[in-house]
Amino acid sequence: MSQGDALRDRIIGTFESMPPQLQQAARHILEHPDEVALVSMRELARNAGVQPSTMTRLAKFLGFAGYEDIRAHHAQAIRLRVDGFAAQQERASTSDEGLAQQMLHSLSLQIARLGEPASIARLEAAAERLARARRIYVLGLRSCHLVAWHFHYVMTLLGERTEHLDGPAGTVGDGLMRAGAKDVLLAISINPYARHSLELAQLAREKGMGVVAITDSEVSPLNGVADEVILCATESPTFFHTLAPALAVSEVLCGLLANRDRAAALEALQKADRHLLALNTYSSAIPRRQ
Amino acid sequence: MSQGDALRDRIIGTFESMPPQLQQAARHILEHPDEVALVSMRELARNAGVQPSTMTRLAKFLGFAGYEDIRAHHAQAIRLRVDGFAAQQERASTSDEGLAQQMLHSLSLQIARLGEPASIARLEAAAERLARARRIYVLGLRSCHLVAWHFHYVMTLLGERTEHLDGPAGTVGDGLMRAGAKDVLLAISINPYARHSLELAQLAREKGMGVVAITDSEVSPLNGVADEVILCATESPTFFHTLAPALAVSEVLCGLLANRDRAAALEALQKADRHLLALNTYSSAIPRRQ
DNA sequence: TCCACATTGCAACGATTGTTTTACGAACTA
DNA sequence: TAGTTCGTAAAACAATCGTTGCAATGTGGA
Numbered sequence: 001m002s003q004g005d006a007l008r009d010r011i012i013g014t015f016e017s018m019p020p021q022l023q024q025a026a027r028h029i030l031e032h033p034d035e036v037a038l039v040s041m042r043e044l045a046r047n048a049g050v051q052p053s054t055m056t057r058l059a060k061f062l063g064f065a066g067y068e069d070i071r072a073h074h075a076q077a078i079r080l081r082v083d084g085f086a087a088q089q090e091r092a093s094t095s096d097e098g099l100a101q102q103m104l105h106s107l108s109l110q111i112a113r114l115g116e117p118a119s120i121a122r123l124e125a126a127a128e129r130l131a132r133a134r135r136i137y138v139l140g141l142r143s144c145h146l147v148a149w150h151f152h153y154v155m156t157l158l159g160e161r162t163e164h165l166d167g168p169a170g171t172v173g174d175g176l177m178r179a180g181a182k183d184v185l186l187a188i189s190i191n192p193y194a195r196h197s198l199e200l201a202q203l204a205r206e207k208g209m210g211v212v213a214i215t216d217s218e219v220s221p222l223n224g225v226a227d228e229v230i231l232c233a234t235e236s237p238t239f240f241h242t243l244a245p246a247l248a249v250s251e252v253l254c255g256l257l258a259n260r261d262r263a264a265a266l267e268a269l270q271k272a273d274r275h276l277l278a279l280n281t282y283s284s285a286i287p288r289r290q
Numbered sequence: 291m292s293q294g295d296a297l298r299d300r301i302i303g304t305f306e307s308m309p310p311q312l313q314q315a316a317r318h319i320l321e322h323p324d325e326v327a328l329v330s331m332r333e334l335a336r337n338a339g340v341q342p343s344t345m346t347r348l349a350k351f352l353g354f355a356g357y358e359d360i361r362a363h364h365a366q367a368i369r370l371r372v373d374g375f376a377a378q379q380e381r382a383s384t385s386d387e388g389l390a391q392q393m394l395h396s397l398s399l400q401i402a403r404l405g406e407p408a409s410i411a412r413l414e415a416a417a418e419r420l421a422r423a424r425r426i427y428v429l430g431l432r433s434c435h436l437v438a439w440h441f442h443y444v445m446t447l448l449g450e451r452t453e454h455l456d457g458p459a460g461t462v463g464d465g466l467m468r469a470g471a472k473d474v475l476l477a478i479s480i481n482p483y484a485r486h487s488l489e490l491a492q493l494a495r496e497k498g499m500g501v502v503a504i505t506d507s508e509v510s511p512l513n514g515v516a517d518e519v520i521l522c523a524t525e526s527p528t529f530f531h532t533l534a535p536a537l538a539v540s541e542v543l544c545g546l547l548a549n550r551d552r553a554a555a556l557e558a559l560q561k562a563d564r565h566l567l568a569l570n571t572y573s574s575a576i577p578r579r580q
Numbered sequence: 581t582c583c584a585c586a587t588t589g590c591a592a593c594g595a596t597t598g599t600t601t602t603a604c605g606a607a608c609t610a
Numbered sequence: 611t612a613g614t615t616c617g618t619a620a621a622a623c624a625a626t627c628g629t630t631g632c633a634a635t636g637t638g639g640a
Contacts, residue, residue, distance in 0.1 A: 012601060019587055038327055038365040041628060056629055067628060075328040078368055100413050100542045100551050101405045107538050108402035116393035123390050142571075143443060146436035153433060154530055184465070191317075192572035217319055218298075219305040221573070231440055235321070238545035239559055241317070248397050248534045252390045255528040257388050269529055281432075282482040309617060331598060341619060346599055357598060 007073045008033075008060055010080035018061065023049045025058045029070070037075040041067050050092035102237045110245045114252075118233070124251070126212045126228040133184035133210060136162045137175060141197050147188045147214065147246045154254040157272045158265050165200070172196060181208035186228070188250075190216040190241060191235050201225045214249050216241075260274035291501075295362045300352055308351065315340045317350045326364040331357050342389050352417070382482045394555040400523035400535045404542075409521070411541065416502045416518040417423035417546035423474035423500060427465060431487050437478045437504065443509045444544040448555050455490065460485060471498035477516070478540075480506040480524050480531060491515045504539050506531075 012024050018026060028048035029036055035044060047117045059067045130136055136155065140148025145166065146180055152164035165175045185204040189197040198221050213226035216234045223229055232245040250287045258265040276282060303317050308316060318338030319326055325334060335342045349357045370498065420426055430438025442454035455465045477492040479487040488511050494501055495515045503516035506524045513519055522535040548555040566572060
């Protein structure tokens with residue numbers, strides 16, 4: 001199960017030199033590692049058939065300040081196991097990671113988790129719904145702006161069916177004026193949810209539009225108004241939320257939509273290419289400035 | 291992860307009818323199910339931002355005798371998961387993946403690769419350079435707009451030192467007018483490189499500004515003008531490039547910068563929170579429309 | 581045999597837990 | 611507008627927690 005476990009090795013290594021009661025306690029911990037974090041010390045001692053104080057003494061024998069250190073260790077082991085194949089990634093640098101490494105590791109896992117079957121099914125259902133729409137209105141305010149913008153940008157390269165709701169000076173929602181039952185609103189919102197986004201999603205619903213949501217929780221307010229909901233993680237070791245998984249979702253949706261008619265998508269992209277080429281938009285070297 | 295979870299379904303089902311505080315508690319439990327079993331109720335309440343009593347009330351609201359029932363449920367879920375290797379093995383054996391799964395898998399790897407030591411070193415060097423700057427000008431055109439926008443948005447919440455170069459009607463570069471040797475340009479550009487981005491980066495260089503680049507290749511044109519370069523993958527099984535790794539880079543940079551003075555960052559965020567709260571920007575439920 | 585010492589069980593300690601009570605304030609109703 | 615209900619925050623509560631001191635027990639060396 002856990003081969004790179006320092007505490008476990010320590011217990012095994014010093015087991016022989018323990019007094020009988022400590023051995024009994026230690027054996028029970030080795031055989032029921034999860035219980036250590038899940039029940040109180042007294043109950044663990046009861047199950048192990050030793051006195052509560054023996055657990056404390058075991059902790060000190062192992063060089064810890066108190067039993068709390070042992071519990072913390074096993075709790076952490078559970079937390080890490082949640083990320084299942086964390087072991088698969090790399091064993092070397094698990095102990096002391098910098099913030100950057102932590103962030104990237106966690107991001108990688110969060111995106112990998114989007115690949116689970118339940119999540120894939122939601123993505124495909126959402127893509128299906130979007131594909132059937134006459135027009136797609138894209139809404140993402142504040143932090144979610146970047147996701148909405150990305151979706152709209154890519155879809156614009158692919159065709160003409162999207163409209164980005166981000167007017168200045170409070171005109172965000174104006175784009176919905178001509179929207180109707182055949183259209184779909186793609187709403188992106190994460191906690192804290194922008195009030196305006198929720199209002200517009202609700203309005204879209206009332207207009208009979210389809211609603212597809214990218215959000216962060218089973219209990220996001222968007223669940224109530226959306227036909228299709230895609231969940232993405234936003235947790236981050238920093239002060240703010242991450243949007244990379246949400247962006248990944250947007251990219252997957254674009255990918256699925258483009259994949260429905262590969263020939264058409266390819267042609268649209270080539271057309272866009274020619275257009276941008278004609279405008280001298282791109283360059284592959286630092287241009288000489290005049 | 292846990293689809294056959296009665297308690298979870300119960301929480302989701304009754305979520306709408308909960309008072310706000312209960313919702314906040316419930317949301318935290320849904321998002322951190324393991325923590326329920328691993329930390330004390332008081333600490334869980336603290337992390338959820340609610341009173342301890344709210345957790346008890348949530349338990350009663352859900353029809354339990356007390357909080358202990360909730361903890362017991364989550365503890366049992368952890369115990370059962372120990373035997374849950376089957377799902378993982380099955381996942382590993384399915385070589386026939388759909389496009390969505392392919393994309394997410396590849397994305398996950400690309401971001402994990404950003405955590406390699408060489409890459410981490412570049413990220414930290416770039417953060418160091420940005421931290422020393424008087425002002426940070428952020429430039430990302432076309433597809434890279436979302437990355438630039440993200441960096442600017444987060445940094446604005448943290449303080450006042452960034453300016454986003456994205457003026458309309460061809461005024462993109464105007465912001466650099468007053469920029470000087472003490473400032474830094476953060477330029478984001480991937481293949482195909484927007485000509486305008488390269489020109490502005492070159493201009494910044496000539497003005498004596500520092501240049502930090504997020505780009506996609508060792509031979510990107512930005513290599514020539516930037517003091518610090520961060521590379522991120524952009525390949526995708528679709529027709530277009532992925533920007534999720536680039537966004538991840540931006541998030542890491544923000545994280546590293548915020549981490550340099552955690553107290554100040556926290557204070558700035560709280561200030562921003564109060565401001566947005568006063569403006570009634572956010573909501574956690576669909577607002578009633580009048 | 582006796583002593584020194586390690587090990588153990590037990591009881592009590594303060595700290596912290598989960599819960600209940602209380603009082604205040606907001607939101608709704610008539 | 612006054613009255614009422616509802617939701618929340620804070621304090622008080624008993625219970626349980628992990629820990630510690632001490633006496634009882636067992637063990638090995640002189």
